[in-house]
Amino acid sequence: MKSLIETVFRLVVWLFVAPLLPGIVNRVKSWIAGRKGPPLLQLYFDLARLWKKGVVLSTFASPGFVAGPAVAWVAMVCAALLVPLGPAGSTINFNGDVILLVYLLAAARFCTVWAALETGSSFEGMGSAREVSYAVLTEAALITAVLSLSVQTGSVALNGMLSQSSGPGAALLAAGLFSVLLAENCRVPFDDPNTHLELTMIHEAMVLDHSGPPLAVILHGASVKLLLFSVLLSEAVLPLGGMSPLAAAGALAGAVAVVTIGVGLVESLLARFAFRRVPLLLTTAFLLCLFALLLAWKGGTQ
Amino acid sequence: MAQVWLALTLGGTVAAFAAALVALLASADWEWRSSFPVGGEPLHLRLDGLSAMFLALLSLVGGLGAIYAQEYWPEKIHGKSASRGRIWWIAMILSMGLVLLSSNGMHFLIAWELFAVSGYFLVTLDGSRKGVREAGWVYLAASHFGTLCLFAFFATLAGRTGSWELGPMREQANLAPLFWLALMGFSVKAGLFPVHVWLPSAHACAPSHVSALFSGVAIKMGVYGLIRFSGWLPVPPIAGWVLVGIGSVSALFGIAFAFAQDDLKRLLAYCSVENVGIITIGIGGALLAVGHGQAKWGALLMAGALLHVWNHGLFKTLLFFGAGSVLHSTGTKEMSRLGGLWRGMPWTAALFTLAAVAICGLPPLNGFVSEWLLYLGLFGSATVRDSCSWASMPAVVVLAVAGALSLATFVKAGSVVFLGAPRTKAAEDPHESGMLMCGPMVALAGCCLLIGSAPVLLWPILARAVCSWNPDWAAIEAPVSLSTLSITAAAVAALFVAAIILLWRKVNANGVRRALTWDCGYSTPTPRMQYTGGSFSAIIVRSLAWLFLPERDQHRPHGAFPVGASRIERVPEIVLERVVKPSSRLVIRLAAKARQLQHGRLQFYIMYLVGGLTILAILVFVEETK
Numbered sequence: 001m002k003s004l005i006e007t008v009f010r011l012v013v014w015l016f017v018a019p020l021l022p023g024i025v026n027r028v029k030s031w032i033a034g035r036k037g038p039p040l041l042q043l044y045f046d047l048a049r050l051w052k053k054g055v056v057l058s059t060f061a062s063p064g065f066v067a068g069p070a071v072a073w074v075a076m077v078c079a080a081l082l083v084p085l086g087p088a089g090s091t092i093n094f095n096g097d098v099i100l101l102v103y104l105l106a107a108a109r110f111c112t113v114w115a116a117l118e119t120g121s122s123f124e125g126m127g128s129a130r131e132v133s134y135a136v137l138t139e140a141a142l143i144t145a146v147l148s149l150s151v152q153t154g155s156v157a158l159n160g161m162l163s164q165s166s167g168p169g170a171a172l173l174a175a176g177l178f179s180v181l182l183a184e185n186c187r188v189p190f191d192d193p194n195t196h197l198e199l200t201m202i203h204e205a206m207v208l209d210h211s212g213p214p215l216a217v218i219l220h221g222a223s224v225k226l227l228l229f230s231v232l233l234s235e236a237v238l239p240l241g242g243m244s245p246l247a248a249a250g251a252l253a254g255a256v257a258v259v260t261i262g263v264g265l266v267e268s269l270l271a272r273f274a275f276r277r278v279p280l281l282l283t284t285a286f287l288l289c290l291f292a293l294l295l296a297w298k299g300g301t302q
Numbered sequence: 303m304a305q306v307w308l309a310l311t312l313g314g315t316v317a318a319f320a321a322a323l324v325a326l327l328a329s330a331d332w333e334w335r336s337s338f339p340v341g342g343e344p345l346h347l348r349l350d351g352l353s354a355m356f357l358a359l360l361s362l363v364g365g366l367g368a369i370y371a372q373e374y375w376p377e378k379i380h381g382k383s384a385s386r387g388r389i390w391w392i393a394m395i396l397s398m399g400l401v402l403l404s405s406n407g408m409h410f411l412i413a414w415e416l417f418a419v420s421g422y423f424l425v426t427l428d429g430s431r432k433g434v435r436e437a438g439w440v441y442l443a444a445s446h447f448g449t450l451c452l453f454a455f456f457a458t459l460a461g462r463t464g465s466w467e468l469g470p471m472r473e474q475a476n477l478a479p480l481f482w483l484a485l486m487g488f489s490v491k492a493g494l495f496p497v498h499v500w501l502p503s504a505h506a507c508a509p510s511h512v513s514a515l516f517s518g519v520a521i522k523m524g525v526y527g528l529i530r531f532s533g534w535l536p537v538p539p540i541a542g543w544v545l546v547g548i549g550s551v552s553a554l555f556g557i558a559f560a561f562a563q564d565d566l567k568r569l570l571a572y573c574s575v576e577n578v579g580i581i582t583i584g585i586g587g588a589l590l591a592v593g594h595g596q597a598k599w600g601a602l603l604m605a606g607a608l609l610h611v612w613n614h615g616l617f618k619t620l621l622f623f624g625a626g627s628v629l630h631s632t633g634t635k636e637m638s639r640l641g642g643l644w645r646g647m648p649w650t651a652a653l654f655t656l657a658a659v660a661i662c663g664l665p666p667l668n669g670f671v672s673e674w675l676l677y678l679g680l681f682g683s684a685t686v687r688d689s690c691s692w693a694s695m696p697a698v699v700v701l702a703v704a705g706a707l708s709l710a711t712f713v714k715a716g717s718v719v720f721l722g723a724p725r726t727k728a729a730e731d732p733h734e735s736g737m738l739m740c741g742p743m744v745a746l747a748g749c750c751l752l753i754g755s756a757p758v759l760l761w762p763i764l765a766r767a768v769c770s771w772n773p774d775w776a777a778i779e780a781p782v783s784l785s786t787l788s789i790t791a792a793a794v795a796a797l798f799v800a801a802i803i804l805l806w807r808k809v810n811a812n813g814v815r816r817a818l819t820w821d822c823g824y825s826t827p828t829p830r831m832q833y834t835g836g837s838f839s840a841i842i843v844r845s846l847a848w849l850f851l852p853e854r855d856q857h858r859p860h861g862a863f864p865v866g867a868s869r870i871e872r873v874p875e876i877v878l879e880r881v882v883k884p885s886s887r888l889v890i891r892l893a894a895k896a897r898q899l900q901h902g903r904l905q906f907y908i909m910y911l912v913g914g915l916t917i918l919a920i921l922v923f924v925e926e927t928k
Contacts, residue, residue: 053812054813055809055814055815056814056816058819058820060819062645062720063806067806070798070802071801078794078797094787094790095678095782096781100670102702103665106705114713114716120722120723120819122821122833124833129839132706136706140706147681150685209819209820213805213809
């Protein structure tokens, strides 16, 4: 019973904190640009509004068009529940849970792309093709980062991997994981969440035809994904296991805030890259993680 | 007649399946010796944990394929080739069963050859088409190259041990180099890169139930050979490294080529190369573990490889059945001519999608479980940080990249065929296949779901098979995390279903309006505007053009009123077309040159004779004077 209440509490934290992050990013962007900008809680309002709206379905769409976002959202939230929250640990903890996490993210990608292709539109086709093609490189970078954490700490469970220090390669790992975060969450310089030119988009181009509750689910899932990657990145770099619970919780919250502000700063100061340069950047992220792996190999705890 | 055949086949496969299950759940091997000689050797059959795993898969796919063939390849349409197909189907299943059971090198070879030849006749069932005959020919030639290596392997083995009997002989260190011959022979059948040349065209041209048997079971016979003889015989220390290397190359190249295909069945065929590569990574890693005395993660790798044999057999058979259903209904397997089939064939679409998710290794289906075991083994090896990690760390990255590419491949395959709008007339009015074709598909999908959500139940079977491979690992316990994974996977599956139902009800409660695809304001989108499979894979095909060497046939539009512009791009089978064919042309040219010696003029023949005798005389003379 106690564990059930704890799980529900955790779930509530994930679900309610997540939409705050895009709000922070937008505030940072508008602050730098000197605009007034949308309110911090804009995404919450959007989600509530979308949840009440009716749905327009494409005549080509099969039931998979609605099922895709639902499954993708569940996969994302389950993946989030696997991530330990600093001193509180994670809901379920077992050897190899990190592989489950990576593959749940892949399952979410499969469903998003599948739903996008339901409409038979070429814009959605473009977005999907880009998503799955660039994912090849991000997946390589992500698994290398995971491997370097695993080699560093000698553990294959998220709890063990993330509570210790990531060693001499921390800076490399942080840079690599930050690039992965930007790419996976479709932020500048890989993608521009604000653009209105469909030809240049990845994620937004995939969800053009969604409306109403399915769109709300997609937007919320995307914010959970951003929070998930921020937490992963923060915990990978900070040795939270060595701190007192209160300090660890504070450090985690602070680090997530720093990462989110960092995303906002990148978005304000950089332009989106041309698509042919995206693979180059992702390869760099992979190499950063690879060097972190080599450092972990030379130095980690035996 | 067909019904009698079906009843007999089903009876046989059910019996074989039951025998395999009994052998897997019991702790002792089944052995049968008879003094009756076949080919001068007494019969000796043996069913242990390892061969039982393969036998179970063989009998399942053999039985379901027989049911499927009733509707897919009936007498009414295909005439005599239907009855020929039934005979060779039985011959192939029986000979594969004999390969698995025989414990004598001579009988193994006989069964192997029967299996290869009956495979040839099954591939060329529709021999009226030129492409089919060519595919059959390439298969036969490649198969015999493999058999040649196996002849050498078994003959040398018999020569060194003094008997054709097979069995565990790890302690005889002088047998280790024979592993290379076995590797050559078995990897041709398994379809490992670069000796996979026969595989894509044979799978694409054979009738779909035959493709399913080939991809699901026949190529696994090569895997069986590798596992069997790396378990029974000693292997060179470098063998594990080589297998991990070959496996990685196969996994990456196989799936990259699959992504670039437009023919649905060719795509599935290349994907088999990838999956055999993944299995081989597991075998190689397990061999490394044996060499370094690392039972813990070695057993995980072997268990993962064996489970992936089953899993790939299940979902690939399902995918080929699905592709056959599409071909049966629309008459084409070119994806660029299909689209929007889900309306006409919802069962096929749903089951194909399920298999696609499974083959991408996504939770909560079976593909994830075997890949998870492999990852766990490789991570285990990496965290030990001995020299093996230099094999396992790259292998982890290879698995991840192959996983991402297979996701891309199967999103492409499923969506281009089943989603969107029909691209041509052929796809406009599809019909669902009947019970005999859908029933086997549902059964396979059920197996995928079951293994995916309750993998812990399978562990005793896997442990038994691993133990028959390496008796030293008899005391391996199930990883504790496997039961947690089972619960988690089942919970995730339940949550998926619940979320779909809830969102669907919410959408309907809010009100649904059907309209044209918005597409940012198109008023009349046509099916021709859709993204095609080729455009979907363009980013990766272009960046891998150095590997694919795509062939383009391009007609640009000209003039003020252009007519008939087109662009066709095809990714050829490069090893076959750029390496094997040119080099075989060279052989033929040399042979033609040598034929000039034979011209029918008697005086020259007498001269050859005299010359030959003289050389012999000189040789004898030199020997004598020594």
